[in-house]
Amino acid sequence: EIVLTQSPATLSLSPGERATLSCRASENVNRYLAWYQQKPGQAPRLLIYDTSNRAAGIPARFSGSGSGTDFTLTISSLEPEDFAVYYCQQRHNSLTFGGGTKVEIK
Amino acid sequence: QLQLQESGPGLVKPSETLSLTCTVSGGSISGGTYYWGWIRQPPGKGLEWIGSIIYSGGSYYNPSLKSPVTISVDTSRNQFSLKLTSVTAADTAVYYCARDLLAGRPNWFDSWGQGSLVTVSS
Numbered sequence: 387e388i389v390l391t392q393s394p395a396t397l398s399l400s401p402g403e404r405a406t407l408s409c410r411a412s413e414n415v416n417r418y419l420a421w422y423q424q425k426p427g428q429a430p431r432l433l434i435y436d437t438s439n440r441a442a443g444i445p446a447r448f449s450g451s452g453s454g455t456d457f458t459l460t461i462s463s464l465e466p467e468d469f470a471v472y473y474c475q476q477r478h479n480s481l482t483f484g485g486g487t488k489v490e491i492k
Numbered sequence: 493q494l495q496l497q498e499s500g501p502g503l504v505k506p507s508e509t510l511s512l513t514c515t516v517s518g519g520s521i522s523g524g525t526y527y528w529g530w531i532r533q534p535p536g537k538g539l540e541w542i543g544s545i546i547y548s549g550g551s552y553y554n555p556s557l558k559s560p561v562t563i564s565v566d567t568s569r570n571q572f573s574l575k576l577t578s579v580t581a582a583d584t585a586v587y588y589c590a591r592d593l594l595a596g597r598p599n600w601f602d603s604w605g606q607g608s609l610v611t612v613s614s
Binding site: 387420422429430431432435436441442473475477480481482483484485486 | 529538539540541544552554555556588590593594597598599600601602604605606607
């Protein structure tokens with residue numbers, strides 16, 4: 387099973403700041419990586435797929451990069467609605483999710 | 493707009509079978525070669541993919557799951573279903589149904605149900 391390790395577990399930032407979230411895979415997943423946002427009591431929402439493609443309706447402040455085993459989700463300037471938990475997911479071999487990064491208000 | 497809705501018992505006894513159904517509206521489950529999946533989330537924890545199925549019945553499952561799983565599809569009712577047998581307390585979770593973004597093999601989930609909390613307890 388491909389294990390995805392997300393860091394940090396919690397990111398404390400202020401609105402307007404830049405957020406950088408990391409996802410590391412236990413083996414090469416090529417570019418088959420996605421990012422989701424989840425708010426309390428809600429289903430996850432797909433943000434980014436295939437490393438860097440924004441899903442429909444996702445603002446341009448969200449961007450993804452990386453390849454192989456190291457991936458990054460960047461939120462260029464945090465809006466109040468961006469404080470949430472973020473998960474990465476791979477589809478290179480079966481489907482697995484990372485443990486999540488909580489972005490909280492500082 | 494595609495909508496998915498989970499339904500089923502909220503409480504299941506240990507060693508019994510957990511059964512959930514996902515009803516799809518706003519689109520046909522047979523409309524294209526998309527996989528339809530089940531994902532679960534234990535309270536306060538992360539996401540775990542259970543398995544996915546296509547309208548023709550072809551399916552993929554998470555090989556790491558401990559409880560035996562069966563996913564089936566009923567195109568006449570525009571539904572797909574999950575059965576998890578011999579459940580334990582570790583199967584307590586919010587269960588989501590979802591549809592893939594891209595056609596082909598299971599991939600990214602871009603349409604989700606609201607989730608259904610299932611508690612395993614005697």
